[in-house]
Amino acid sequence: MDTDKLHMVNTPRKEMQFMDNKMLLGVYDNPDSTYAVTKQLVKGGYDVHDVYTPFAVHGLDRVMGVKRTRLSIAAFVFAMCGVASALTLITYASAIDWPMNIGGKPSLIGPDYIPITFELGILFTAFGMVGCFFIVNRMFWGRNTDVIDIRVTDDRFVIAVNIHENKTDVKALEGIFVTGGALEVRERVKEI
Amino acid sequence: MEHTDVQIREEKFVFTDKAKRLSFILMGVGLLLALIGYFTYHPSIEGFTDEQNHHLPMKRLLGSMLFNGYFFFIISTCAAIFIAISQLANAGWYVAIRRIPEAMSEFMAYGAGIVILVLIVGLTTLYHWAHDGVMQSDPLLAKKTWYLNKGFFYARVILFTSFWIWCAAKIRQWSREEDVNSTGLLDTTYFDKSFRLSASFLFVFAFTFSMFAWDVTMSMDAHWYSTIFTVYNFATGWVSALTTIYLLTWYLRSQGYLNIVTDEHQHDLGKFMFAFSIFWTYMWVAQFLLIWYANIPEEVAYYKPRLEGTYKLSFFFNIAMNFFIPFFLFMRRGAKRHRGLGAFVGACILIGHWNDCYLMVMPGAMNLATAITDHNPTGIIETPSQGWGLMELGFLGLFGGLFLFVVLKALTKANLYPTKHPFIMESALHDTGV
Numbered sequence: 001m002d003t004d005k006l007h008m009v010n011t012p013r014k015e016m017q018f019m020d021n022k023m024l025l026g027v028y029d030n031p032d033s034t035y036a037v038t039k040q041l042v043k044g045g046y047d048v049h050d051v052y053t054p055f056a057v058h059g060l061d062r063v064m065g066v067k068r069t070r071l072s073i074a075a076f077v078f079a080m081c082g083v084a085s086a087l088t089l090i091t092y093a094s095a096i097d098w099p100m101n102i103g104g105k106p107s108l109i110g111p112d113y114i115p116i117t118f119e120l121g122i123l124f125t126a127f128g129m130v131g132c133f134f135i136v137n138r139m140f141w142g143r144n145t146d147v148i149d150i151r152v153t154d155d156r157f158v159i160a161v162n163i164h165e166n167k168t169d170v171k172a173l174e175g176i177f178v179t180g181g182a183l184e185v186r187e188r189v190k191e192i
Numbered sequence: 193m194e195h196t197d198v199q200i201r202e203e204k205f206v207f208t209d210k211a212k213r214l215s216f217i218l219m220g221v222g223l224l225l226a227l228i229g230y231f232t233y234h235p236s237i238e239g240f241t242d243e244q245n246h247h248l249p250m251k252r253l254l255g256s257m258l259f260n261g262y263f264f265f266i267i268s269t270c271a272a273i274f275i276a277i278s279q280l281a282n283a284g285w286y287v288a289i290r291r292i293p294e295a296m297s298e299f300m301a302y303g304a305g306i307v308i309l310v311l312i313v314g315l316t317t318l319y320h321w322a323h324d325g326v327m328q329s330d331p332l333l334a335k336k337t338w339y340l341n342k343g344f345f346y347a348r349v350i351l352f353t354s355f356w357i358w359c360a361a362k363i364r365q366w367s368r369e370e371d372v373n374s375t376g377l378l379d380t381t382y383f384d385k386s387f388r389l390s391a392s393f394l395f396v397f398a399f400t401f402s403m404f405a406w407d408v409t410m411s412m413d414a415h416w417y418s419t420i421f422t423v424y425n426f427a428t429g430w431v432s433a434l435t436t437i438y439l440l441t442w443y444l445r446s447q448g449y450l451n452i453v454t455d456e457h458q459h460d461l462g463k464f465m466f467a468f469s470i471f472w473t474y475m476w477v478a479q480f481l482l483i484w485y486a487n488i489p490e491e492v493a494y495y496k497p498r499l500e501g502t503y504k505l506s507f508f509f510n511i512a513m514n515f516f517i518p519f520f521l522f523m524r525r526g527a528k529r530h531r532g533l534g535a536f537v538g539a540c541i542l543i544g545h546w547n548d549c550y551l552m553v554m555p556g557a558m559n560l561a562t563a564i565t566d567h568n569p570t571g572i573i574e575t576p577s578q579g580w581g582l583m584e585l586g587f588l589g590l591f592g593g594l595f596l597f598v599v600l601k602a603l604t605k606a607n608l609y610p611t612k613h614p615f616i617m618e619s620a621l622h623d624t625g626v
Contacts, residue, residue: 056625058621058623058625059623061625061626062623062625062626066626067626068525068626069626072525076523103485103487105485111477111480111481111484111485112481112485114477114481115481
């Protein structure tokens with residue numbers, strides 16, 4: 001069980017400052033108990049920070065009450081930017097700056113505008129979404145990502161619950177984790 | 193995840209008298225309208241002789257019958273293709289709604305019957321190339337004689353359609369037998385059988401549908417050809433089939449059937465409709481754009497009459513109904529899960545593709561054949577657009593009512609979803625996330 005020891009290396013880098021900066025982690029080895037425990041925790045009113053799984057677990061997002069992503073709105077905005085720049089570019093190049101007579105076709109707004117508009121719409125969406133992904137996940141050059149527990153990249157499931165001073169009953173929380181089948185329960189400091 | 197919530201029931205659809213009456217009224221009204229349309233249609237087109245004018249009512253009657261029959265035939269065929277593709281892809285999500293495309297595929301025999309009947313009765317009335325001597329005297333058509341002759345034409349159409357009908361019937365039959373004979377969810381006997389047949393069905397279909405589309409619709413304008421025409425035809429049928437499945441699923445759910453089908457399935461069908469509406473547009477634009485840009489007379493000859501008179505209206509109506517409405521109204525996630533909006537967009541797509549079939553067949557079908565001269569090298573007299581009339585709408589009602597009757601009748605023949613399909617639990621637990 002080498003992987004189980006890896007978390008020792010991954011000890012918190014920052015000093016503990018406030019009690020509100022801490023989380024309690026429960027480590028599991030199967031999606032079913034992760035799902036059941038998460039459901040129990042959310043129902044019990046605990047502040048579930050996040051659940052980390054090596055693959056998508058169906059229904060988990062609903063139980064956690066994850067809100068719908070706004071990425072699709074961003075995609076639409078990027079696409080419209082692409083469409084606008086394509087139309088500006090073609091109109092300027094082929095109708096204003098240097099109109100050419102190609103087989104008597106109209107140089108302003110014709111079916112020949114469709115492919116470029118379509119392609120630029122897609123290009124802007126693709127690049128915009130990748131940019132969005134990096135920004136939302138705070139990924140940029142030189143930054144080391146803080147993985148909650150290195151084993152979630154392999155075969156372990158981690159439930160992270162925020163601990164609030166004087167509000168969270170840590171003993172009861174530990175109890176829920178353990179009865180739910182946790183392999184390990186430990187505290188760690190929140191990053192970011 | 194919560195297996196305890198799922199109950200696999202043996203649901204039976206009850207074909208109510210109300211629904212029966214509705215489909216019979218549709219059929220009756222449709223037939224009546226078509227007949228009224230036929231007997232009140234006395235065209236007198238400027239520059240046409242009395243004899244030429246006299247040909248038009250029959251051409252229009254048979255043409256309307258052909259494109260309406262073709263429309264419903266490709267819908268039912270693409271429903272069978274939907275099953276074959278999902279089967280071959282080992283898809284799990286669709287199993288809960290599988291009986292709907294299965295029921296739709298029962299219409300294939302009727303649709304093929306209508307198309308073949310029109311082809312037998314009206315080949316020379318509708319198709320310019322079928323007139324005696326045309327193929328030999330026209331230099332452009334003479335090279336196509338080996339392919340485009342009556343014997344080979346009928347052989348192809350009858351052979352292809354009967355093979356598709358047989359495949360669909362076999363897959364349907366195995367699916368129904370599975371409900372009775374299967375020993376449980378781990379029994380894959382019937383699954384494997386229809387997997388193998390689906391593979392050969394799809395392989396054969398891809399090639400034969402090409403020829404079927406060339407024969408029935410493209411040879412209307414025999415001088416013209418387009419290499420993307422088949423894909424474009426398939427897209428038309430495929431989107432219409434998905435839309436029909438989507439609408440029937442909503443209908444059955446609103447009647448309290450299909451307890452394991454959720455908004456998730458509906459959402460996925462909606463995504464298909466949205467995506468394939470764009471696919472259809474891609475094909476449509478790809479065909480139009482190149483011809484428009486290259487401006488070669490023998491290619492433009494196809495689009496020129498379609499951009500005149502009321503055909504021009506249909507031409508732009510096509511893009512509005514089949515692209516702009518689904519694209520902008522169906523883009524949002526909530527729209528695909530909303531019954532009212534879904535029904536509206538679905539109706540628009542079906543009307544749009546009906547209009548698409550109209551535009552493929554009618555302009556060519558209404559043309560008259562004449563002698564080839566230096567002045568008129570194609571030997572075709574173009575008839576100006578006559579618009580949508582009682583005949584077009586009448587046959588839509590007649591075949592639409594028949595389609596509804598056959599499909600709803602077929603739904604009563606088995607459980608509303610396969611209870612022993614190996615993937616039924618996966619389908620019942622289908623979830624696309626937040």
